[in-house]
Amino acid sequence: MSANMVHAAELLNCQPQWITSPQSVPPESDSEQPTDLEADSLTQPQADVYQLSGSAFIKQPGLVVLGDEILYEKLRQRAQIFGQVEFHREDLIITADQASFDDQQKTAQLIQTRYQMKPSRAHGHARTIDLDKQQEIAILQQATFTTCPIQNLSKGTVPASGEAKSDQVAWELEFENLEINNQTRRVYGKNTVLFFHDVPVFYTPYFDFPLDDRATGLLIPEYGSYKSITDDTNRFYVKLPYYFNLAPNYDDTLTVMYMQNRGPVLENEFRYMEKSGNVRHQAELTLTALNDAQTAKDGLAYLDGNEVVYGDTIEQRWRAKLLASQNWGHGFSSNILWHETSDENFFADIPVENGYRTVTSTPRYARLNYRQENLQAYAQLYSYLRLRDAPVNYEKRPEIGLLYNESFGDLRFDLSTEATEFDVPLSNHSKPEALRTRLVPELSYAINQSYGHLKASVAANHLNYAMHDNGNNTTGKDNFEYTVMQYALNGGLVFERNFNLGEQTFIQTLEPELQYLHVPYVNQAFVPLFDTTNKSLHFSNLFSSNRFSGYDRIGDTTQVSAALTSKILTQAGAPFLEAGIGQIFYLEDRQVSLTGTEPDTAEQSDYFMKLGLTTPDVYFYSTSQFSKEDTELVNANSRLRWKLSEDNKLLLNHTLYNNNLPDAKATLSAGATFRLSPRWEVGTYWNYDFTNEVRNEVQHALRYDDCCWATEFSVEETQLENGLYNYSVQFFIEFKGLSTTGSSFKQYLDNKLNF
Secondary structure, rough: OHHHHHHHHHHOEEEEOOOOOOOOOOOOOOOOOOOOOOOOOEEEEOOEEEEEEEEEEEEEEEOOEEEEEEEEEOOOOOEEEEEEEEOOOOEEEEEEEEEEEEEEEEEEEEEEEEEEEEOOOOOEEEEEEEEOOOEEEEEEEEEEEEEEOOOEEEEEEEOOOOOOOOOOOOOOEEEEEEEEEEEOOEEEEEEEEEEEEEEEEEEEEEEEEEEHHHHHHHHOOEEEEEEOOOOOOOOEEEEEEEEEEEEEEEEEEEEEEOOOEEEEEEEEHHHHEEEEEEEEEEEEEEEEEHHHEHHHHOOOEEEEEOOEEEEEEEEEEEEEEEEEEEEEEEEEEEEEEEEEEOOOOHHHHHOHHHHHOOOEEEEEEEEEEEEEEOEEEEEEEEEEEEEOOOOOOEEEEEEEEEEEEEEOOEEEEEEEEEEEEEEEOOOOOOOEEEEEEEEEEEEEEEEEEEEEEEEEEEEEEEEEEEEEEOOOOOOOOEEEEEEEEEEEEEEEOOOEEEEEEEEEEEEEEEEEEEEEEEEOOOOOOOOOOOOOEEEEOOOHHOOOOOEEEEOOOOOEEEEEEEEEEEEEEEOOOOEEEEEEEEEEEEEOOOOOOOOOOOOOOOOOOEEEEEEEEOOEEEEEEEEEEEEOOOOOOOOOOEEEEEEEOOOOOOEEEEEEEEEOOOOOOOOOOOOEEOOOOOOOEEEEEOOOOOOOOOEEEEEEEEEEEEEEEEEEEEEEEEEOOOOOOEEHHHHHHHOOOOOOOOOOOOHHHHHHOOO
C-alpha cells in the first residue's frame, strides 16, 4: 500500500473510537413517560425497591443506564448501579465502576469513570463525575481531556494519583477539577497541565476552551525569528492570539506579540457580518501598535546602496487595515481596502502581513457602485500605501464613472463616461496633474450563432484634460480636448468534428478569426501619461481596439488581425486541449507612441501563440510571442498546476520579458508540496530572477500531521536590496480539537502563486 493510500486510510480513522457502543437514547419529552427496567433477573427485596441483576438497564426519556446490578427505589426515583456501569445521554457517554442517580433532582454521581462527548468523540477520565441535568453541567474531579484516538483502552481504568502518564494518547490535558457546561458550550478547568507524549509542557491555574469550533478561547501560539537589515543575527518573536466569539455575526482576535529588541506588540482583528434580505455587510478591521525600543533608540533604518542609514527616531509605530464589502440593496454596493502605517518601514521591521514585507507600495481604494438593469455607475478613491523605496504613482482622487447600454435586437448602443482627478500626494514631485474626462459612445451590430459570429462596431473616444497649475504642466495648455474614432469589423467561424482517442470520444474545433481595425491618427504626443502603458502579454490583445492600456494614448492603425485556434473538448463540452496562433498585418505605419519611444513602423507584428491543457490533474496555460524576423522567443507567460497525487502537487509561474534585449528579464515562481510518509510533508517555494541570478524569495516548510496534533516549521529568505536578505523562522504546534492555527504552507502556496 502506498504512503498516500495509508494517509487516506488514517484520515478516515482519525476520530477516537467509542469507549463503549453507543445506545439509542429515547428523546426528551415534556409529558410523563414510564421508566423501563430490564435485567436477566428481577427481585423485590422491599416494597418499593427493585434489584436487577445481569445485563440490567434503565431506559427513560433522555437517559439509558446499564450495569451488572441495579438497585432502584421506585417512590424516590433513585438508583444505585454497580459493576460495568454505562450512562448514555444524547450528548455524552460515561462508563464507571459505580454510579447513583436521583431522577427527581435530575442529578447523578459516577465513580472511577471514563467519559466521551458526542459527536466530537472527545474523551477523558475522572475520579468522580457529578451531573446536573437541569443546569446542564458536569463537574469532574481529577480529570483528563483529549481528542486523540484511544489506544489500548481498558474501560474504566483510571491512573492513580501521582501515577505516571500512560501512552494512550499523544496529548492530554489534566485538571484538578473540570466543569463541562453545555449551556455556554464551554469547558472550564482549574490547575491544568498539558502533557505531550507524557511530558508536561504547559501549566495554567485556569483554563477554558470551547466545545464547538467557533468559540472564545486561546489559539495556537506562533514562534519564530526575524532578521531585518539592521540586525546581524536573527531576533526571536512569539505570538499569543486569543479569540473572542462575541456573537454569531461578529468576533474579535487579540494577539499579543513579543519581539526581541523591540518589545511587546498588540494586534487586534475585528470581523463583522450581517445579512437582512438583500442587504449584506461584512468588514474586517485590523489594528497593530507597539512602542518600538529599537527605532526609538537608533531611528528608522534605510538602505543606501549596501549601507544601512539611520533616519529619524520613532517610538510609537502602528498600522491599520480595513477590508469591507457591502450590498446596500436597491442596486447600491461598496468595497473598501484601505491601509495606513506610521512609517514606510513598518512591514519590513514587524512580522505581520508578510506579503507586504518586500513590496514598495500596495493599492488601497474605497468604491461605491450602483447597478440597475442597463445602467452602472461608480465613484472611487484609488490610492497607494507608500512603503520602503516606493515609486511616485498617480492616485485617483476621485474617479467617477457611468456605463449605459441599450439593445435593439442585434443592434447595441453603449455609453461610457468617467472623470478622473490624477493627483500625486507628495509636495516635492515634478509630475503634471490634471482632471481627465472621457466620453465614449459606441454603436455595434452583432450576429452570434453556434457556427460563428460577426460584429461591426464604431466608437468615438472624446477626451478632455483640465491641467492643474502646479508648476509641472508640460503641455503648454491649461485645457485641451480631442476625439479619436475607432472602426472595427470582427468575424469568426467554428468548425467541429468528432474523433475517438482510445475508448473516449472527443470534439475537435477549428476556429479562424479575423478583425479589421481602423483608427485615424490624432496627435497625442503632448499628453502626459497618467495611467497608460503598453499592454501585458495576452493572446486576446490581437483583437484589442487599442494597443495601449489606459486612455492617454489611443493608438492609430489600419490593420488586419488573424488567428487560428483549435480546441479539443470532451463530449460534455469541457475543455481539454487548446492551441492557437495569430498575427497582426499593418496596412499603414503607426505614429502614436508612448513618451520617449519611437513609433512602430513594421508591416507585421510578431507571432503570438497560446497553448492550454486542462485535466483533473494538470492545468497548463501559456502565451508566447515570437520574433517575426527569426522566430526567436521574445516574451512568454506560462502557468502550470500539476497534481501528481492527492497529496503532492507542483505549481509554476514563469515570465520572460524582452528576451535577448538589454532590458531582458526572466523570473520563475515555483512551489511544491510532497508527502514523504503518511504523517510527514515538505513544501518549498522559490522566486528566482534568472537575468540577475538572484533569489528574490525562498521558503521551505516541514510539516508533521497526526490525527490529533500537527506541527509546522518553516524557514524564509527574502531579498531586501542589493544582495541583503531578511531571514525568518516560524514554528507552531497545533493540538487538534483544542485550538486552531493560521494557514498551512500548502494554503500559503496557493495564495502566493494565485492558484
